Amino acid sequence: MSTTGLSVFEQLIADFQNASTWLELALLALCLALAFGITRMLRKHFASDTSVWLGPTALRGALFPLLTLVLVWIAQAVLAHYQQVFWLRMAGSLLLSLAVIRFVVRVLSKTFPNSTAARLFEQVFSWLAWGVAVLASLGLLQDVMQELDSLHLALGKTSVSLLTLIEGLLSAGLMMVAVLWASSLFEQRVLNQVVSDLSMRKVAMNITRTVLITVGLLVSLSIVGVDLTALSVMGGAVGVGLGFGMQKIASNYVSGFLVLIERALRIGDNVRVDGFEGRITDIKTRFTVIRASNGRESIVPNETLITQRVENLTRFDQRFSLTTDIVVELNSDVEQVRALLLAAAAAQPRVLKAPAPSVLLVEILAYGLQFSLTYYIADPVNGQGNVRSDVNIAVLAGLRAAQVALAVPQQRLSWPSETPIEGVVPVVKNGADFIGHA
Template structure:
């Protein structure tokens, strides 16, 4: 009851309105500084997504500055009067700063991970609980209770307090490591490396190295003997050789694809009949997005061991084609001119290399031509351009009177339809005709 009596005494003896006014001034001062600072950074294009968001309230800088100003005000005010609300505000602002920093780092590192969103919420509730206990003065009591509960792990005794503190310290270390990796990516890799694939290599290597170092440091903080990791490393090697063979193969294949740069982010490829643009090369798989918005998840090992067609040339030109069949007695030069004119009418079709037409085959019902042309902006869609070229080709062939033969499948379908219709008409005629008496 001594703790609660002290809280009640501090609450009754404190000057609530004065403390709230001081707190309001500290918050307004922090908001003004963050808004001015963020505006200057936006003009210089140096806005950090962690400390400064799109608005002053989004980043982690606002609660951190508010914490600093409020803590300084508390140190000054405690010399002249009992303090209650400022002390409570310092604990809450400290918790809010940690929560906002962790949330922004995880959002920047894993923007589409639902697991990270769940970890953010769990971490937020834990930090808020610690802040409340600290404000009420109950944190030392809770620490003593957790320290009294011990768990037996092998031959050693570990208290529940050590496990909780170790888990929190390891989590915070991982967040700091991810933040350092994001700083390295933003200020070094993105500025000095222009190729997207090499950027991805640098980011992946940086994260792996920093996370490994951070994990080792966290384990040493908890009290884990790092020499015991040699046994775990041997077990992990055996697991990689047997159960994790595919995962290790995809992981290494991803680095090979990025380093060799045979396939790069932004290339248009065809893998196992699926055609699209490479949007991301991750550690285990590659994301290929088609022009209609569908995405294909291709294991990195497939890009190394199987045939992959790279439809993007080294100068970032993308090839498209249209195939058409005309009558066997059609004028070849006339058909060629119509096809070339249809491609040249489209503003997205490149003049160099120029469109070309080839007579590729003599089929059973006519001549097969292929129109090839190039574009430099496949990200703007390919289906609409193909449709425009095909409509122009069809219009030109019809205006020139070029015969377009019907394919065998359509002929067979029409024949079957006419046969079925004939049988139906015959049956209907027989049903309507009167029967003769025997």
């Protein structure tokens, strides 16, 4: 290995001495400028921050290093007929690694925007890609591959070389990334334009991604040389696992498709599940994300949406009801209180005029009259608490202006009282102790 390594470095030194450095650097700068100009021109016509190839800027997409690589290869092929090429060959290896890294990173960041595992995979893959690029530039890649091929690992009765294992993992990973990119492209170019319903679009996207991942995994295994007939045994084991240990996961998976297909609940609906009220923001394969107006999120298993009671608070006419309850003193004027409550609701711009707000005297208590104000809004996605707060503030201001007092509930008094209160004597009524005024 030392002799081979010495000859490699001697060859590098010879190429460096024979190469025309300034000419190659000038050609490299020209390739970079042409690639940047083409990428920037394309971004003006097909500008998209979510594009894998173009990226948020001309330099951050995968297209810029790929175009530069093609131009460098062309320049290298032409210049090699006249002299030794050194710098363009080094730049070609680095640009190839950069293009692959950009593509993988952009696809994973779009598919898993908040995944820590995806970020870790990106870093590991980037270091490996740069390492391969450096070895290829120095001419040591072939020697390293031969050394890895000579190392074997025993997997049962089968002996697999370390090189084959690495190539298998690499091909499977790149195939999965390509599948994720293809499914994302299919969603943007086809599903978003053909399917308008969010739930049906989610169903089509889940089915497409599942099929593509399965096909990509089978293709990558066959490329490595794995006998696909051996997968029948694994398929049987997976079936048994789904029937016993993974029945909850399978149930949630199937329930997610049923929710999306039946469309009783849709993305964007306001629902109440097990006392938690909010808006459905996403329906995933195993769970549904419900976000409340205060920003809290609830993760609900899809099986719960099928087997338990779920209240859909969103009507087909997109009206959403809110309530405000108050208790005033017994001697208050009922019509005056009703008018104050209706005026407080009608004064808010987000409260609908039709259906109009309504006030009910829901209960006559021993210490006051309980009223319930019901009003409707058409945009619950913009928040509900702020509307309820505005109505409550207007109600309180109206009651104070009209000098209508809120009732104070009677409190229980311990009997006998250890510390008597002046002006208050215990009163016994129906076996219970209440406060009474002397």
